Structures are given as structure tokens and as C-alpha cells.
Amino acid sequence: MRVLLVEDDAEMAQSLKASLAADDHEVEIAGDGELGQSMASTGGYDVIVLDRMLPKKLGVSVVRELRDQGVSTPVLILSALHDEDHRVEGLNAGANDYLGKPFSTRELLARVRALWNGRDREPQTKLAVGDLEMDLLARTVKRGGKKLDLQPREFRLLEYLMRHSGQTVTRKMLLENVWDYHFDPQTNVIDVHISRLRSKIDRDFAQSLLHTVRGSGYRLEA
Amino acid sequence: MRPSLSLLRTTTFRLAVAQAGVVFAFVLALLAYVYLATVGQLNADADLLAQQEYAALDRAYGEGGIRRLNQEVVERAARQGPLLYVLAESNGAVITGDFQQLPATPAVGVVENVDFNFERIDEEGSAVRGRARGQVGRLLNGPILLVARDLGDSALISGRITSVLWSVAFIGVVLSIASGLIGSWLATRRVEALAATAHEVMGGNLNSRAPVRGENDEFDELAIAINGMLDRLQHLMQVSRTAGDAIAHDLRSPLTRFRQKLEAAIEAPPNSDADREALRTALDEADNVLNTFAAVLKLARVEGNVTWRFERVNATNILRELVDFYEPAAEEQDRSLKGEVEDGLYIHGEPGLFTQAVSNLIENALKYTYAKGRVELRAVRRPDGRIEIAVSDDGPGISPEDRDRVLERFVRLESARSTPGAGLGLSLVAAVARLHKGGLHLRDGLGGHGERKGLGAVLVLPAMSAS
Numbered sequence: 001m002r003v004l005l006v007e008d009d010a011e012m013a014q015s016l017k018a019s020l021a022a023d024d025h026e027v028e029i030a031g032d033g034e035l036g037q038s039m040a041s042t043g044g045y046d047v048i049v050l051d052r053m054l055p056k057k058l059g060v061s062v063v064r065e066l067r068d069q070g071v072s073t074p075v076l077i078l079s080a081l082h083d084e085d086h087r088v089e090g091l092n093a094g095a096n097d098y099l100g101k102p103f104s105t106r107e108l109l110a111r112v113r114a115l116w117n118g119r120d121r122e123p124q125t126k127l128a129v130g131d132l133e134m135d136l137l138a139r140t141v142k143r144g145g146k147k148l149d150l151q152p153r154e155f156r157l158l159e160y161l162m163r164h165s166g167q168t169v170t171r172k173m174l175l176e177n178v179w180d181y182h183f184d185p186q187t188n189v190i191d192v193h194i195s196r197l198r199s200k201i202d203r204d205f206a207q208s209l210l211h212t213v214r215g216s217g218y219r220l221e222a
Numbered sequence: 223m224r225p226s227l228s229l230l231r232t233t234t235f236r237l238a239v240a241q242a243g244v245v246f247a248f249v250l251a252l253l254a255y256v257y258l259a260t261v262g263q264l265n266a267d268a269d270l271l272a273q274q275e276y277a278a279l280d281r282a283y284g285e286g287g288i289r290r291l292n293q294e295v296v297e298r299a300a301r302q303g304p305l306l307y308v309l310a311e312s313n314g315a316v317i318t319g320d321f322q323q324l325p326a327t328p329a330v331g332v333v334e335n336v337d338f339n340f341e342r343i344d345e346e347g348s349a350v351r352g353r354a355r356g357q358v359g360r361l362l363n364g365p366i367l368l369v370a371r372d373l374g375d376s377a378l379i380s381g382r383i384t385s386v387l388w389s390v391a392f393i394g395v396v397l398s399i400a401s402g403l404i405g406s407w408l409a410t411r412r413v414e415a416l417a418a419t420a421h422e423v424m425g426g427n428l429n430s431r432a433p434v435r436g437e438n439d440e441f442d443e444l445a446i447a448i449n450g451m452l453d454r455l456q457h458l459m460q461v462s463r464t465a466g467d468a469i470a471h472d473l474r475s476p477l478t479r480f481r482q483k484l485e486a487a488i489e490a491p492p493n494s495d496a497d498r499e500a501l502r503t504a505l506d507e508a509d510n511v512l513n514t515f516a517a518v519l520k521l522a523r524v525e526g527n528v529t530w531r532f533e534r535v536n537a538t539n540i541l542r543e544l545v546d547f548y549e550p551a552a553e554e555q556d557r558s559l560k561g562e563v564e565d566g567l568y569i570h571g572e573p574g575l576f577t578q579a580v581s582n583l584i585e586n587a588l589k590y591t592y593a594k595g596r597v598e599l600r601a602v603r604r605p606d607g608r609i610e611i612a613v614s615d616d617g618p619g620i621s622p623e624d625r626d627r628v629l630e631r632f633v634r635l636e637s638a639r640s641t642p643g644a645g646l647g648l649s650l651v652a653a654v655a656r657l658h659k660g661g662l663h664l665r666d667g668l669g670g671h672g673e674r675k676g677l678g679a680v681l682v683l684p685a686m687s688a689s
Binding site for chain 1: 509512513516528530531543546547548550551553554555572573574575577578581585588589
């Protein structure tokens with residue numbers, strides 16, 4: 001996957017580039033907003049990772065102008081200002097995801113993958129991972145043809161995991177996308193929700209679908 | 223010492239001077255009017271009378287010559303009345319008349335209007351001074367005739383009126399200037415009191431406050447506004463000062479441990495498992511430091527002058543979802559979390575901050591309650607129209623004297639010292655409450671453990687109507 005990294009802090013840029021390269025991405029770096037924008041509009045990248053505070057042009061303006069030009073490459077904004085109003089501003093400008101600094105490298109990698117996998121997806125009414133099936137219209141879940149009884153919140157959690165099946169999904173991604181919470185709970189709340197969900201979808205079956213990725217999060221995979 | 227405001231430079235004094243000018247101009251206009259209405263009228267009457275009398279005597283002279291004229295003058299002068307007569311020869315020597323001088327000796331055929339002072343001897347033989355107005359003219363063949371009206375009392379009256387008006391003008395001007403001086407002196411004193419406060423604050427005494435007299439006047443209003451501003455500034459300064467100290471204090475320990483772990487790892491013989499473990503703990507310490515920073519920044523933004531985009535927030539939904547979110551974790555930790563949330567609670571606010579504030583309260587309660595402990599979230603609309611969200615536990619609670627202190631930024635009771643980040647959670651809730659024009663209070667909680675009463679954290683926010 002070709003990733004454009006627009007980041008003015010050279011040391012940070014090199015370190016992120018190394019991490020992304022280790023995750024099999026081809027990375028190019030732009031050191032300011034104007035260069036980033038011109039590279040983004042011509043370079044044919046798969047994902048753009050954009051710092052919010054950039055010399056010459058702010059990240060939010062870069063996204064807005066790219067979208068106005070019709071460039072639909074998924075954009076992830078990185079920001080030291082991780083507050084509700086800034087996040088909303090970034091997303092309204094056309095960014096697809098917003099990650100506050102400091103973040104772990106695994107978090108960034110998971111989100112870059114999620115952006116790539118989430119692009120140009122047709123609206124679906126049915127999801128399936130192995131013998132686990134979800135009907136989004138009937139709001140039902142079956143595994144091996146057997147109906148599973150899920151709470152509404154468990155249903156949305158599973159839906160998100162199924163939409164990102166095969167990828168690592170971090171706790172933070174679950175918090176933001178399933179609960180729309182943008183703070184870090186001090187306790188292991190997400191893990192408990194996952195273990196409850198796991199007991200419903202995996203307990204009576206030989207093959208486990210919901211895996212824990214140590215240090216990162218979870219992955220639903222057949 | 224700072225020079226005090228010069229009285230003559232004050233706005234009030236300048237206004238008073240302008241007012242004195244207006245009073246003076248008004249009195250002048252009044253004077254002119256009264257003069258015309260009294261003195262002017264008197265003079266016009268006198269002129270007319272004298273003119274008619276002169277004409278009558280001129281006719282008598284034409285009919286009977288100097289003899290007849292002399293006779294007429296003697297007769298008329300003898301009558302009681304305000305008219306005075308003098309008949310003189312062509313050289314000006316008086317033949318007969320009320321007094322001995324002529325105010326003018328006109329040429330032949332000329333009649334002059336005159337206004338003059340005279341002196342004559344009255345019936346008792348004493349000299350009488352007076353003022354008169356009339357006509358003097360030289361008749362055919364030379365004799366001079368004067369007919370005048372004695373202005374007498376009426377001149378006196380108009381003179382008095384005039385002098386009274388001048389006095390009034392003078393008193394008016396003096397009073398205006400005096401009241402202006404007093405007014406500006408009073409105003410200056412109030413302004414100087416405000417200026418003195420400002421100078422004291424500039425000099426570093428942030429506790430100084432402008433005096434409020436309780437008269438509800440514009441100066442009180444200004445003083446109250448200035449004091450409010452100073453309170454806010456002082457609070458912010460206090461907050462940033464405490465925060466600076468506390469951040470330094472809170473970051474020092476994790477950074478020291480961080481450094482010590484790294485140093486130990488370098489000193490120790492290479493051992494990849496131990497090195498990895500050292501790096502992992504170092505990473506945790508770094509995260510602690512960064513989390514503390516993030517919490518401080520967030521608090522600063524909530525307390526600072528950032529304009530948050532407020533919207534209509536369905537508090538009922540958010541509260542129920544929070545209970546739903548934390549309930550499994552609570553159960554996992556052998557605690558119970560129950561929610562009792564009224565339908566249709568809405569607030570005007572920032573949903574993210576509101577959610578985080580309540581989640582802080584829930585996490586706090588879960589953290590401090592015991593195994594098998596209970597945490598309850600109750601949200602109701604109070605009769606006064608405000609929404610009360612109470613998160614209560616049956617943990618150790620906080621003694622009443624510590625309750626105010628614990629809401630201050632970074633203050634953390636000794637018992638909680640070892641818990642990272644615990645100093646900021648309640649301060650953030652309190653700051654979010656203030657941002658939403660509400661408040662956070664602490665009270666007894668659910669009780670149940672003997673002497674321990676637990677803790678109830680009560681968030682009170684203004685409600686928005688359900689529709």
C-alpha cells in the first residue's frame with residue numbers, strides 16, 4: 001500500500017516511515033502542507049497520513065482542498081489537539097479518521113489498514129466471517145445456522161469487528177466507532193465487553209473466531 | 223505616589239462649566255426680555271406723552287406767541303403729574319420751568335429726543351434728583367421748549383429688576399460651578415478608588431478589590447464588574463500556579479522511575495527478556511506522563527476561554543449508555559452498578575465533555591468502592607428545573623472538611639496518592655460543570671459499611687426543555 005505521510009517533524013516522520021515500512025507499506029514523506037497537498041493530488045496514494053499542525057498550510061485546509069479537488073484518498077489526521085471540537089472540525093473537512101497524539105505505533109498501523117480496507121465499500125446488508133453470519137436488515141446473527149441472542153450493543157460491536165474482519169482492531173477504535181467515546185477509560189471495560197461477546201459467539205464452537213492480538217487489540221478471523 | 227486626578231481635568235467639572243455657561247446665557251436672555259417688557263415699555267409711554275404735550279404747547283405758541291406759551295407752561299407745570307416743563311430764551315436762559323438746566327440746545331426747527339438726569343427744588347425746598355425722558359426743541363423765533371416725563375419710581379423699579387436679574391445670573395453661575403466642583407469631586411473620589419484598586423493590582427496585590435458602596439449606582443456596577451473580573455483572573459492565576467507546581471510534582475516521580483529503569487537496563491548484562499521488560503515498563507511510565515499531560519491540557523481547555531460548540535444533548539441516552547458501558551466491567555470486578563435515569567432529560571452542552579465528566583464520576587466510584595460494593599447513578603429533573611446526576615458509592619467516602627479541597631485541581635487525598643492521574647478526574651468534572659453553568663457537589667453516599675457513609679458526587683446542570 002502506498003502511504004503519503006505529511007509531517008514536518010523530521011525525526012517523527014522517519015520513525016513513522018520505518019514503522020509503516022515494516023508493516024509492508026511504501027511511504028513517501030512531505031514536510032509541509034503545500035507540498036503534501038500537491039503530492040496528494042497527483043501521487044496516487046492509497047492512504048494519506050496528515051499532521052494537523054503543518055508549516056505553510058494546516059492539515060485541515062489540506063484535506064478540505066483535496067476534497068474540493070475531488071481527491072477521495074482516505075485521510076487520517078494526526079493531532080496533538082485531540083479534543084472534540086478539533087476532531088469534529090477535521091472530520092467535517094473531509095478526513096476519514098482522527099488520531100490524537102500521543103498514539104502507539106500499533107494504533108496508527110491498525111487505523112491505516114482500516115482506512116485502506118474501508119475505502120469504496122458497497123453498502124452491505126449481510127456480513128459473514130466463516131460460519132458467522134450477520135443480517136443487518138433483520139438484525140440477526142447466526143453461527144453455523146444457529147441463531148445467537150445479542151444485546152444491541154453487542155450487535156454493534158460484532159458488526160464493527162465483522163466489517164473489519166481479518167484486521168487488527170484496537171480498543172480505541174472500538175471505543176470511538178462502537179460507543180462514540182473519545183476518552184480512555186481507566187478500566188478494562190472494552191476487554192470485558194469483548195469477553196462477553198466472545199462467550200456468545202465462540203463458546204459453543206470448536207473454532208474460535210474472535211482473537212486477542214497481544215498489545216494491540218482484537219481480530220475477528222475465520 | 224501617583225498624582226491624583228486634577229479636579230479641573232475631570233469630565234464632570236467640564237460639564238458643570240458648560241452648564242454654568244448655559245445658565246448665564248439663559249439669564250441674559252431673561253434680562254433682555256424683562257428689560258424690553260418693563261423699561262422699554264415705560265420709555266415708549268414717556269416718549270408718547272412728552273410728544274403729545276410738546277405738540278400741544280407748540281400749537282399754543284403758534285396761536286398766542288411767547289406770552290400764551292409761558293402762561294400755558296406755568297399752568298401745566300403747576301399741575302400734579304409726572305410731566306416736567308422748561309421754557310428758555312433762545313440763548314438758553316430759563317424763563318420758567320421745573321428746573322434750571324437744559325440737557326440740550328437744539329438748532330432752529332429741530333426737536334430732539336432726550337434722556338437725562340436733572341435736579342430740581344420741590345415744594346418743601348429740598349433738592350430732588352431724578353431722571354426724565356422727553357423732547358426738547360427750538361420754536362419759531364428762538365425760544366427753547368422742553369417737555370419730559372419724570373421716570374421717577376418706574377426707573378427705580380426697572381433698575382431694581384435689572385440688578386436682581388444680574389444677581390440671579392451671578393448666583394446661578396456660581397452655583398453651577400460649585401455643584402460641578404462638588405459633583406466632580408464626588409465622582410473623582412469614586413473613580414480614584416477604582417484607579418487605586420487597579421494600581422494596587424498592578425503593583426502585585428491581586429487580593430485588592432474595588433469598594434462597593436451598596437448604592438446600586440453606576441460606580442457600584444462598575445466596581446462589581448471589575449471585582450468579578452479580578453476574581454476570575456485571580457482564580458485562573460491560582461489555577462495555573464497550582465497546576466505548574468503540581469505538574470512538576472506529578473511528573474517528577476514517573477520520569478525518575480523512567481530514567482532509573484532505562485539506566486538499570488543499560489547497566490545490566492545484555493538479556494533480551496529483561497531488556498524487553500525494562501522497555502515495557504519504561505513505556506508504561508512514558509504513557510503515564512503523557513496521560514497526565516493530556517489531562518492537564520484538557521482541563522486547561524475546559525477552564526480556559528475556548529469556545530465550545532454547544533448543542534442539545536440527550537442526557538438520558540448518554541447516561542443510560544454509560545451505565546450499560548460500565549456495568550459489565552463493574553460486575554467483573556465484583557461490584558454492582560445500577561442506573562436510574564429519568565426519561566426526557568436534555569441539556570445544552572458539549573456531548574463529549576458531558577460524557578467524559580459522568581464517566582469520570584462512575585470510574586471514581588468504582589475505583590473507591592470495595593469488593594461487593596455498590597455504585598448507583600440517579601438522574602432526575604429537580605423541581606427547580608435543573609438536572610441532578612448523582613453517582614453514589616458505599617466506599618470509604620471523603621470527610622466533609624476534605625470535600626471542597628478534593629475538587630481543586632491536583633489536590634489528591636493522601637490515601638489516593640499512589641493512583642496515577644487521580645488528582646485530575648474530579649477537577650475536570652467540576653470544570654465541565656462550570657462550563658455548563660452548573661456545579662459539582664460532594665455529599666454522603668450510600669452508606670452501609672458501619673461508620674463509612676460512602677461518597678455521593680452530584681452534578682447539577684441546567685436542563686433544556688424536552689421538545
